[in-house]
Amino acid sequence: MSANAHPNQFALLSQRRFAPFFWTQFLGAGNDNLFKFAFTVMVTYQLQVSWLPASQAGLVIGAVFILPFLLFSATSGQLTDKYDKTTVIRLVKNIEVGIMLLAALGFMTRNVPVLLACVFLMGLHSTLFGPVKFAYLPQHLNERELTGGNGMVEMGTFVAILLGNLAGGALIDIPGVGAQIVAVACVVVAILGRLCAQFVPPTPATDPRLKINWNPFSETWRNLKLAHGNIVVFRSLLGISWMWFFGAVFLANFPVFAKDVLHGQPGVASLLLVVFSIGIGTGSLLCEVLSKRHVEIGLVPAGAIGMSVFAIDLYFATRGLPPSALQGVGEFLDRAEHWRVLTDLLLLSLFAGLYSVPMYALIQLRSAPTHRARIIAANNILNALFMIVSSIAAGAMLAAGFTVPEVFLATGIANAFVAAYIFLLVPEYLLRFIAFITTRCVYRFRVRGDENIPTEGAAILVANHVSFVDAIVLMAASPRPIRFIMDHRIFRVPVLGWLFRLAKAIPIAPQKEDPKAYEAAFAAADKVLSEGDLLCIFPEGGITRDGNLQAFKGGIMKILERRPVPVVPVALQNLWGSYFSRIENGTAMIRPFRRGFWSPVCLVAGEAVQPAQVSPDLLRTRVQALLGA
Structure with missing residues (x-):
C-alpha cells in the first residue's frame, strides 16, 4: 500500500x-x-x-x-x-x-x-x-x-x-x-x-496456534503482565485509562451539573453531551492534520495541558452564576456567561481527543502483532477499572459536600499531576512534544522523503550537523524514537544537555582524548542496532562553523563492521543562519530573531544505502545532493 x-x-x-x-x-x-x-x-x-x-x-x-x-x-x-x-x-x-x-x-x-x-x-x-x-x-x-x-x-x-x-x-x-x-x-x-x-x-489471525485459557482471572493477570513487558506500551495503556477516568467524571455528572449549577432543564444536559461529543470528534480528526499523517505522540502532552487548563477554567466559569428558575436550551444560550462554560467544555474534550488518538496508535504500532489484541484487552480491563474508581471517587467527593464544579477542578488538577508523572516515566512523550513545538512554532517545518525513514528494523541515519537542535528536528521527522551519537561537549549546554540526556543520547569523545568513552560509544551504538532500533550519527564530527558540509569521518564504517544495517542519508536544509547555528564568530544562540519568526526549515531523507556499498565519501555525496534538492 x-x-x-x-x-x-x-x-x-x-x-x-x-x-x-x-x-x-x-x-x-x-x-x-x-x-x-x-x-x-x-x-x-x-x-x-x-x-x-x-x-x-x-x-x-x-x-x-x-x-x-x-x-x-x-x-x-x-x-x-x-x-x-x-x-x-x-x-x-x-x-x-x-x-x-x-x-x-x-x-x-x-x-x-x-x-x-x-x-x-x-x-x-x-x-x-x-x-x-x-x-x-x-x-x-x-x-x-x-x-x-x-x-x-x-x-x-x-x-x-x-x-x-x-x-x-x-x-x-x-x-x-x-x-x-x-x-x-x-x-x-x-x-x-x-x-x-x-x-x-x-x-x-496473528497467532493461530494460541491455546485459549478460559480462566478469566488468571488470563487477566497474564494479559497485564504481557502488556507490562513493553514499558512504553504499558504506560500508554495507563495514560488511556486515565483519559477514561477523566472523561467519566464529566459525563456522569452532566445531568446534576446542568440542573444544580447551570439551572438548566434536561435539554441543557443533552446540550452538554452534544458539545462534549463534538469536541472529542474534532480533536480526534485534528490529529492527522497536526501530526502530518504520522503517529505523533508529541500531541499527547499538548492534549494533557489543554485538558487541565480548560477543566480548571470550567470551575471558574461557573463561579458566581446567579440562581434562577430552570431554563430551556434557548434561554440558556441567551446568557453570555454560559458560552464560556460551553467553550471550556468543547476545548477540554477537543484536547482529550488530541491526547487519546496518538496513544491508541502508538500501542497498535509498538505491540507485537501476535498478541496485539491481548494488549488491547488489557487496556479494556484497565479502562473499566479506572472508570469504576472514577465513579467511586466522584461519588465520595459529592457525598462529602463538594460541588460538581469542585469535582471538575480537582479532576483538572489531578490530570496535570498524572500527566507529568507519565511523561517523566516515559520521556519519549516529552521529547516528541518539545520536537513538535520546536518544528511547528519556532520553525516552519517540512519533511520530504520521509517514506525512506524505516518504520521498523534497525537502520542508521546520517545527517549534516548544522545546529544545536538538529537532533530535535530529526526526532520530529521520525515516526520512531532515535538514539543519537553526539559530541560529549554538547551535554554541557544548558537545557539542551539535559534534553539529550533524557533522550538517552550516546556521548562520544575523540579517541585520543578519551579512549574509553570512544569505545563505549560504539558498544552502545551496536546495542541500539541489535535491538532493532534507529541510530543517528553526524559524521562531520561537529557543528559546522561556516555552513558548508565538512568531510565525513570513518566512524560509520566501524559501526557497520559490527552490525551491517541500511544507512539512510538525511539533509537538514535552511537551519544554517538560525538562532541555534554557529553563524556569528562560531557562537550560537546570540540573537533570537535574527532570521525572523517561523522561518522555513526542511528535512530531506534519501533512499537507504545497503551496508556493503557504504563509504564516508559516498554518504557525503548523497547528503550534499539532498542539500541541493
Whole structure:
C-alpha cells in the first residue's frame, strides 16, 4: 500500500478495507447507547420498580454493562489473536441481533429483568468487539494512515454514542408507542450492523496456534503482565485509562451539573453531551492534520495541558452564576456567561481527543502483532477499572459536600499531576512534544522523503550537523524514537544537555582524548542496532562553523563492521543562519530573531544505502545532493 494512497482520513470511507469496518463499529456503538439510554429513561420516568429505584437506575445499568469488560476482556483478546478478525466481527454482530431480539421482547412487555440481562449481554458484545476494533486497523492501514484511521474511529464512536443517546431518549418518550418503536429500532440497527460486517475484508489471525485459557482471572493477570513487558506500551495503556477516568467524571455528572449549577432543564444536559461529543470528534480528526499523517505522540502532552487548563477554567466559569428558575436550551444560550462554560467544555474534550488518538496508535504500532489484541484487552480491563474508581471517587467527593464544579477542578488538577508523572516515566512523550513545538512554532517545518525513514528494523541515519537542535528536528521527522551519537561537549549546554540526556543520547569523545568513552560509544551504538532500533550519527564530527558540509569521518564504517544495517542519508536544509547555528564568530544562540519568526526549515531523507556499498565519501555525496534538492 502506497504511503500516499489517499489524500486524507475521510477518503478511507471510500475504501473497502476501512469503510465496512467503520460503519459496523459505528452502528454497534450507536445501538449500545440507544438501548441503554432508552432503558434508563423507561425505568427512571415511566416504571415503578421497587428493587431498582429511579435514583439508582443509571448507576446500576452502567455497572451491569461494564461488568463483562472486567470478566471477559482477557478471553476476547485471545479469541481475536487466534481467529480471523473478520470472522470474530461477524460472530459478534450475529450475537448482537439475537440480543436485540430479546431486548425487543423486553421493551414490548416492559420486563425489567429481561432488559437488565440484555444490558449485561450487550456489555459482553462490546467486550468481544473491543480488541477487534483496535487490532484490526494495523493489519489494514500503514503507519502514515494509522493516526487518521484511529481519529475516524474515535470520532465515529463518540458521534454514535451521542446519536444513540439522543435517539433513545426521544423514541422512548413517544406517548403510547415509545417502547415498541425502540424495540424495532434496536433490531433494525443490529441488522444493519451485521450487513456492514459482511463486507469487512478478511483479516488473518496473528497467532493461530494460541491455546485459549478460559480462566478469566488468571488470563487477566497474564494479559497485564504481557502488556507490562513493553514499558512504553504499558504506560500508554495507563495514560488511556486515565483519559477514561477523566472523561467519566464529566459525563456522569452532566445531568446534576446542568440542573444544580447551570439551572438548566434536561435539554441543557443533552446540550452538554452534544458539545462534549463534538469536541472529542474534532480533536480526534485534528490529529492527522497536526501530526502530518504520522503517529505523533508529541500531541499527547499538548492534549494533557489543554485538558487541565480548560477543566480548571470550567470551575471558574461557573463561579458566581446567579440562581434562577430552570431554563430551556434557548434561554440558556441567551446568557453570555454560559458560552464560556460551553467553550471550556468543547476545548477540554477537543484536547482529550488530541491526547487519546496518538496513544491508541502508538500501542497498535509498538505491540507485537501476535498478541496485539491481548494488549488491547488489557487496556479494556484497565479502562473499566479506572472508570469504576472514577465513579467511586466522584461519588465520595459529592457525598462529602463538594460541588460538581469542585469535582471538575480537582479532576483538572489531578490530570496535570498524572500527566507529568507519565511523561517523566516515559520521556519519549516529552521529547516528541518539545520536537513538535520546536518544528511547528519556532520553525516552519517540512519533511520530504520521509517514506525512506524505516518504520521498523534497525537502520542508521546520517545527517549534516548544522545546529544545536538538529537532533530535535530529526526526532520530529521520525515516526520512531532515535538514539543519537553526539559530541560529549554538547551535554554541557544548558537545557539542551539535559534534553539529550533524557533522550538517552550516546556521548562520544575523540579517541585520543578519551579512549574509553570512544569505545563505549560504539558498544552502545551496536546495542541500539541489535535491538532493532534507529541510530543517528553526524559524521562531520561537529557543528559546522561556516555552513558548508565538512568531510565525513570513518566512524560509520566501524559501526557497520559490527552490525551491517541500511544507512539512510538525511539533509537538514535552511537551519544554517538560525538562532541555534554557529553563524556569528562560531557562537550560537546570540540573537533570537535574527532570521525572523517561523522561518522555513526542511528535512530531506534519501533512499537507504545497503551496508556493503557504504563509504564516508559516498554518504557525503548523497547528503550534499539532498542539500541541493
